[in-house]
Amino acid sequence: xxxxxxxxxxxxxxxxxxxxxxxxxxxxxxxxxxxxxxxxxxxxxxxxxxxxxxxxxxxxxxxxxxxxxxxxxxxxxxxxxxxxxxxxxxxxxxxxxxxxxxxxxxxxxxxxxxxxxxxxxxxxxxxxxxxxxxxxxxxxxxxxxxxxxxxxxxxxxxxxxxxxxxxxxxxxxxxxxxxxxxxxxxxxxxxxxxxxxxxxxxxxxxxxxxxxxxxxxxxxxxxxxxxxxxxxxxxxxxxxxxxxxxxxxxxxxxxxxxxxxxxxxxxxxxxxxx
Amino acid sequence: xxxxxxxxxxxxxxxxxxxxxxxxxxxxxxxxxxxxxxxxxxxxxxxxxxxxxxxxxxxxxxxxxxxxxxxxxxxxxxxxxxxxxxxxxxxxxxxxxxxxxxxxxxxxxxxxxxxx
Numbered sequence: 410x411x412x413x414x415x416x417x418x419x420x421x422x423x424x425x426x427x428x429x430x431x432x433x434x435x436x437x438x439x440x441x442x443x444x445x446x447x448x449x450x451x452x453x454x455x456x457x458x459x460x461x462x463x464x465x466x467x468x469x470x471x472x473x474x475x476x477x478x479x480x481x482x483x484x485x486x487x488x489x490x491x492x493x494x495x496x497x498x499x500x501x502x503x504x505x506x507x508x509x510x511x512x513x514x515x516x517x518x519x520x521x522x523x524x525x526x527x528x529x530x531x532x533x534x535x536x537x538x539x540x541x542x543x544x545x546x547x548x549x550x551x552x553x554x555x556x557x558x559x560x561x562x563x564x565x566x567x568x569x570x571x572x573x574x575x576x577x578x579x580x581x582x583x584x585x586x587x588x589x590x591x592x593x594x595x596x597x598x599x600x601x602x603x604x605x606x607x608x609x610x611x612x613x614x615x616x617x618x619x620x621x622x623x624x625x626x627x628x629x630x631x632x633x634x635x636x637x638x639x640x641x642x643x644x645x646x647x648x649x650x651x652x653x654x655x656x657x658x659x660x661x662x663x664x665x666x667x668x669x670x671x672x673x674x675x676x677x678x679x680x681x682x683x
Numbered sequence: 684x685x686x687x688x689x690x691x692x693x694x695x696x697x698x699x700x701x702x703x704x705x706x707x708x709x710x711x712x713x714x715x716x717x718x719x720x721x722x723x724x725x726x727x728x729x730x731x732x733x734x735x736x737x738x739x740x741x742x743x744x745x746x747x748x749x750x751x752x753x754x755x756x757x758x759x760x761x762x763x764x765x766x767x768x769x770x771x772x773x774x775x776x777x778x779x780x781x782x783x784x785x786x787x788x789x790x791x792x793x794x795x796x797x798x799x
Contacts, residue, residue, distance in 0.1 A: 473688070473690045473704055473706065474704065474706060474755050476752075476753045479686070479688075479706070479708045479753065549719060629751075632710075632711070632751055632752035632753075633710075633752065
């Protein structure tokens, strides 16, 4: 009696499994196939400025009161300042600042000698250590941020264009994976806020697209200049995830992904952010 | 080291009320915040800032921990003769910052040209 029924059930179950497998297979393969698909179209990219209020716009646009300007001046001083055992300043090798034009649009990039992914701060620290033989500037120190701001300012108004070919590809993929993976006690992925929900409000502020084109930025909340790395760490705090150590490769990977994602967006420093 | 910048109008005519903006570079550590390593940063704010013009105090602020880092002070003055603006400020550590700026006032009757 129950024989044919069971058989039928078995068949349909097989069919369901088969379908499910296919669906999972598709889901599983989709991100791979679309590894370089943009979640925000290039013409929809907006700088963080588009999401801040008029006060921040005014402050950033003010040629006198912009709180990033003193740091820019400090960066200019450091550029010409001779230091280290080799008695060299940045200026003695690189000349005027215009030689740095476009540099900030290309970082993070692979360092040819070591094969590591360097962001601009890493490059400057490396240069200071190897070429100047000078005392190290710790990450997030005012000196390092000021000189980074100064170097970045040479690329002001230029579109971002990082390379994700060759050795950078694995870093890019790692960054993309972090960006699209849920994490932390809040169980949120970066992409859920910054790709899917930008423009709507989170508490009192608008969610931005999370664009990296204005860093190092003066953050009102911290009352000082801050690197992209510090901003990313703050996002980790936001989703209550475990924060990687300072200088961790993960942060460089995400930065690379963010810079690729922001391709074409213009560098704007000195900038002010909430 | 603290430094400061002052912004003045390009021309000031006798009797004009003009705006001054003074940006003082100062961390204004409130004493409530911790640094990146979690160590409490000792309070260090500007306690007293004044502007002296022709030996007279024309502006004074006594900021507290509620004032942001790198504070911007904006105020108005009316001057009838040229002189030197002298700014002086003291912070919790006892550091004294100073800024001197020559102020050139154009006589009123000579200024036929329209104001910018």
